[in-house]
Every structure is written in C-alpha cells, then in structure tokens.
Amino acid sequence: xxxxxxxxxxxxxxxLTPGPSSVDPRVYxxxxxxxxxxxxxxxxxxxxxxxxxxxxxxxxxxxxxMPLSASGSGGIEASVLNxxxxxxxxxxAVNGLFSDRMYEIAQRTSAKITKVEAPYGNTVDAExxxxxxxxxxxxxxxxxxxxxxxxxxxxxxxxxxVADELGALLVVDTVASLAAVPxxxxxxxxxxxxxxxxxxxxxxxxxxxxxxxxxxxxxxRTRKTKVQSWYFDLTTAMNYWGKERLYHHTPxxxxxYALREAMRIVMQEGLAVRWERHRTNQLAxxxxxxxxxxxxxxxxPAERLPTVTxxxxxxxxxDVRVRRQLLDEFxxxxxxxxxxxxxxxxxxxxxxxxxxxxxxxxxLAALEKIMLELGLRVPEGAGVAAAIRNYTQVETASAASR
Numbered sequence: 006x007x008x009x010x011x012x013x014x015x016x017x018x019x020x021l022t023p024g025p026s027s028v029d030p031r032v033y034x035x036x037x038x039x040x041x042x043x044x045x046x047x048x049x050x051x052x053x054x055x056x057x058x059x060x061x062x063x064x065x066x067x068x069x070x071m072p073l074s075a076s077g078s079g080g081i082e083a084s085v086l087n088x089x090x091x092x093x094x095x096x097x098a099v100n101g102l103f104s105d106r107m108y109e110i111a112q113r114t115s116a117k118i119t120k121v122e123a124p125y126g127n128t129v130d131a132e133x134x135x136x137x138x139x140x141x142x143x144x145x146x147x148x149x150x151x152x153x154x155x156x157x158x159x160x161x162x163x164x165x166x167v168a169d170e171l172g173a174l175l176v177v178d179t180v181a182s183l184a185a186v187p188x189x190x191x192x193x194x195x196x197x198x199x200x201x202x203x204x205x206x207x208x209x210x211x212x213x214x215x216x217x218x219x220x221x222x223x224x225x226r227t228r229k230t231k232v233q234s235w236y237f238d239l240t241t242a243m244n245y246w247g248k249e250r251l252y253h254h255t256p257x258x259x260x261x262y263a264l265r266e267a268m269r270i271v272m273q274e275g276l277a278v279r280w281e282r283h284r285t286n287q288l289a290x291x292x293x294x295x296x297x298x299x300x301x302x303x304x305x306p307a308e309r310l311p312t313v314t315x316x317x318x319x320x321x322x323x324d325v326r327v328r329r330q331l332l333d334e335f336x337x338x339x340x341x342x343x344x345x346x347x348x349x350x351x352x353x354x355x356x357x358x359x360x361x362x363x364x365x366x367x368x369l370a371a372l373e374k375i376m377l378e379l380g381l382r383v384p385e386g387a388g389v390a391a392a393i394r395n396y397t398q399v400e401t402a403s404a405a406s407r
Contacts, residue, residue: 018332019359021368022340023153023181023313025203025210026356028267032208035266036259043255052246055261058268059214062183062206062276063198065190069217069239071246072202072264074256077180080199080213081107083237084176085147087225088197091115093144096137096173098122098129098164101152102344107178108147114233116144125155125346126302126315131163135170143173144224145197151182153204154343156303156315156352158186161193168196174221180204183214184271185283185312185356196221202260205283205312207357208267211260215239267357283311285399286360289392290314290353293369296391297376297383302350312360315342316351319381324348327375335371365392 020027041048059070073079085107089095093116097108100123111118121137123129134146146168150159161177168175174196179188185205190198196218203210217225217239225232225240232238236254245253271279287309291301294316302315318324324341328351331337342350353368369388376383 017336019335019337019364019367021354021359021364022338023204023352023354024201024356026205026207026354026359028207028209028263029270029358031270032263032267035262036209038262040258043258044250044252048258049250051261051265052250055265055268056246058265058272059216061272062268063190063214063216064188064192064276065198065216065218067190067216067218068247069222069243070215071243072212072214072261073199073237073242074211074254075213075237076210077103077178077199077201077213078106079237080180080201080215081178082110082234083213083215083239084197084199085111085145086114086233086237087239088145088174088176088221089114089116090228090230093117094119094141095145095147096121096134096143098134098146098148098159100127100129100155100157100159101125101149102154103178103180104147104149104152105344107149107176111145111147125344126157126304128157128159128308131167134164135167138167138171138173141171143168143171145174145176146171147176147178149178149181150188151179151186151310151312153181153310153313153352155346155350156301156310156313157308158182158310159308161195165194174224180213181310181312181356184276184279185360186310187280190216190218194218202264202267204354205279205357205360206264206267206271207359208264209260211257212264214264271357280311283355283360285396286355286362286365287311287314288399289362289395290355290365290369292395293365293388293392296387297369297373302346312354312356314353314355315346316353318349318351319376322376322379322381324351327351327372327379330375331371334375335367337368337371339368362396
C-alpha cells in the first residue's frame with residue numbers, strides 16, 4: 006500500500022457535550038512533558054501528589070484512593086465486581102442509561118440484583134429502595150449522583166439512611182458530578198465512589214478516579230472467592246498505588262500528568278467556588294433556553310444536574326441537523342439523547358473548563374440563529390438577554406453580600 010497519512014491536526018471545538026469537555030491549556034502542556042518510567046522515583050512522587058489531590062476533591066481520608074486506568078465504565082465494573090459474590094444481593098437505582106449500566110454489570114456477577122426504576126428525567130425514590138430491600142440481606146445499593154443520559158441530580162442522604170437500615174454498602178457514580186456538585190465522601194459516608202476524568206475535572210478521558218471506605222476495603226479483604234476480573238481487582242491494583250508501589254500494569258503516564266494538573270487547577274480555584282460557578286452558569290443557560298420557548302426534560306429545578314442540561318427538542322425540528330450546524334458553523338459540539346431519549350432531547354454540557362459565561366452566551370446566540378433559520382418562532386435576542394439578566398442578578402447579590 007502506498008497511501009500516506011499526514012500529520013495529525015484536529016479541529017478546535019467548543020465541547021459543550023456531556024463529556025468529554027474541553028481542557029485548560031495548562032493540562033495540554035502537562036501532557037506534553039517528558040515521559041518517565043512508571044517505577045521511576047520521580048513518578049512515584051507524582052503518584053503521591055495525584056492521590057493527595059484526589060482525596061481533596063473526593064473530600065476523604067480513604068487509604069484506597071486512586072485513578073483506575075479505565076473509563077468511567079471501568080469504575081462501575083471495579084465497584085461492582087469487587088463487592089459482589091455468589092449468594093449476595095444488591096439493589097441498583099436506575100433512572101437513566103448509565104445507572105442502568107451499573108445494573109447490567111452487576112447482573113453479570115453471580116449475585117442477585119434488583120432494579121428499582123424511575124422514568125428518565127426523575128430521581129429514584131429512596132423509599133422504593135427501602136421497600137425492595139425490606140427483610141433481605143443487601144450487600145450494596147448503587148446509584149448515580151449525576152445521571153449523564155438525562156441530566157438528573159440525586160441527593161445522597163436518603164439513600165445513605167436506607168443503606169444503614171439494610172446494612173448495605175453505598176456505591177455512588179459521580180462521573181458527571183465530581184468537582185461540579187457538592188460531594189463529601191467521608192461526611193456523607195459513601196462506601197465506594199467513582200468518577201471519570203473527562204467531565205468536570207476537565208482532563209482527557211481514560212482514567213476513573215475511585216475511593217473506597219475502610220468498611221468497603223474490609224468487604225473486599227474478606228471475600229470468599231476471587232474477584233471476577235484480574236485487571237479490576239482493587240486489592241492488587243492498590244499494591245501499585247499503595248506504599249509498596251509493586252508492579253501491577255503499565256499506567257497511562259501522560260494521562261496521569263494531565264489528571265494531576267487538572268486537579269491542581271480544581272483545587273486552586275477551590276471546590277466551593279467551582280460548585281457555585283457550575284450552578285450559576287447552568288441557571289443562566291436555563292433562563293436563556295426558557296426565554297426562547299424551549300422546555301427542559303427535568304421539571305424539578307432541585308433535580309437538575311448542573312453539568313448536563315437536557316433540552317426537549319421542539320416538534321418539527323431535526324435533531325441531527327441542528328447539532329451538525331452548531332458544529333459546522335460555530336465549532337460547538339453538543340450531544341443528542343441516548344436510549345429511549347434518542348431524538349427527543351439535546352444534552353448541553355457545562356463542565357469544568359467549559360462552564361464559562363462566554364460559552365453560555367455564544368451557545369444561546371448560535372442556537373437562536375439556527376432555530377430561526379429552521380422556521381421556529383423564537384423571540385429575537387431573548388435567550389442571550391435572559392441569561393445576561395440572570396448573571397447580573399447573581400453579580401448584584403454577590404456584591405451586596407460582600
């Protein structure tokens with residue numbers, strides 16, 4: 006074959022997707038630094054710093070805290086496979102595609118798994134989980150704090166109470182919420198918490214931060230059988246990330262550089278400030294969308310995930326055509342719906358580095374232009390104007406409180 010391949014030159018996109026998000030230029034620079042060996046003494050210090058930052062972002066003192074060399078789905082698999090054995094029972098609260106993935110993975114173990122469901126766009130009622138587990142010995146209760154497929158935020162407190170009553174471990178997916186939504190792993194007593202690097206942390210995809218409580222570790226140590234996956238066996242993987250630094254696998258060194266830098270930026274900003282930034286930008290986005298006459302999938306404002314806004318596609322509007330025009334004309338990428346929501350919603354991500362005022366205003370202006378061209382009656386300038394008013398109100402209130 007004589008065909009040649011040219012130098013890689015990807016386009017610069019504004020990634021307003023539910024992940025991955027665009028990353029800070031400082032993260033790109035970190036990825037471009039020299040490679041060292043995964044057992045190099047310098048890299049061991051880098052690993053220590055990475056774990057320190059992870060504990061700060063998770064807000065935990067858990068010993069077993071590390072980034073898995075895998076996507077967020079690998080975090081689901083590790084959390085489920087390390088806890089469940091034959092004869093165990095678990096409950097998974099499902100309100101979207103990714104919480105359903107936790108259920109599907111759990112079903113592949115030899116444990117008995119019960120699904121407790123809510124319609125996409127709603128939270129699962131913790132009382133339904135309590136009823137499902139009543140009178141049974143439940144090993145784990147799993148749920149997503151932020152459901153990426155539908156933009157739903159679930160509060161953890163009621164599920165922790167149910168887990169206590171049933172004697173279960175609480176397993177929480179924070180792939181779409183970590184570093185954007187208030188989370189305190191130790192105070193909220195989350196036993197296993199996992200996430201992804203490519204969303205609100207704003208690092209490249211490919212790693213899944215995970216932290217396990219002392220109680221969770223004890224469950225893993227006292228298993229009667231081996232974990233079904235060698236790669237995701239946390240007791241052996243932690244030998245590499247623990248004090249011994251024993252070889253387990255060759256980790257993605259450049260991705261760890263990027264994760265370390267992205268988390269350093271998170272902590273430099275401050276978690277509380279970052280949480281408020283995500284909330285403020287989503288509220289402005291919602292104000293703009295509603296001023297344009299668009300509806301949201303999640304009706305309860307308290308259940309809206311700040312990182313992912315699910316927008317109902319107006320009747321007669323071509324989902325793919327709108328997303329394609331946003332990409333071709335404005336270099337903005339958003340996502341469509343998944344599963345039963347395919348063709349019914351757009352998912353607009355405001356995550357980490359992308360959660361900025363100028364991005365909100367640009368997106369609203371671009372969407373309005375496209376809607377008008379497609380014949381939808383949208384009040385001209387209403388979306389941007391509503392968002393600006395929202396920002397002004399927030400700035401005024403902030404100034405008054407100082």
